Amino acid sequence: MLHLPPQPERCELCLRGVAKLTRHHLIPKRLHRKKRFQKLFERDDMITRTLWVCRPCHNAIHQARSELELGLHFNTRDKLLELEELRTFVEWLKDKPDGLVPKSSR
Numbered sequence: 001m002l003h004l005p006p007q008p009e010r011c012e013l014c015l016r017g018v019a020k021l022t023r024h025h026l027i028p029k030r031l032h033r034k035k036r037f038q039k040l041f042e043r044d045d046m047i048t049r050t051l052w053v054c055r056p057c058h059n060a061i062h063q064a065r066s067e068l069e070l071g072l073h074f075n076t077r078d079k080l081l082e083l084e085e086l087r088t089f090v091e092w093l094k095d096k097p098d099g100l101v102p103k104s105s106r
Contacts, residue, residue, distance in 0.1 A: 004048055011054040012077060013061075013086075014094040021052040026075040028067040037071060051077055056102055060089045 010017045026049040031037045037046065053061070064086045065074055074080050081087050093102065 002044055002047055005050060007052050011057055012051045013053050013057040013090050016054060016094060016098045018054045018098050021054060022058045024051045024053050024058050024061060026050060027071045030067055031071045056093060060086055
């Protein structure tokens, strides 16, 4: 039986305590059926490799790179934080009040 990581009290990127966290699949679910990913990763790993993040961090992850790039190259917390734009955003956000939802830059 698969065991998904339990939801922590804080966002796993900005470390703020927020009321509602979302589960970010480090290997996007849309890619799980692709042969390339099935060769690279075990099914259980694709399903359980997740981060609990606040909505602003989740949006920033998906703005930073395509799902294919995220799944292939940025599929751990540490690898995500190698993305300068994401790291800069997380550094900026971490000192803000827990309830703050920044306005989208889109």
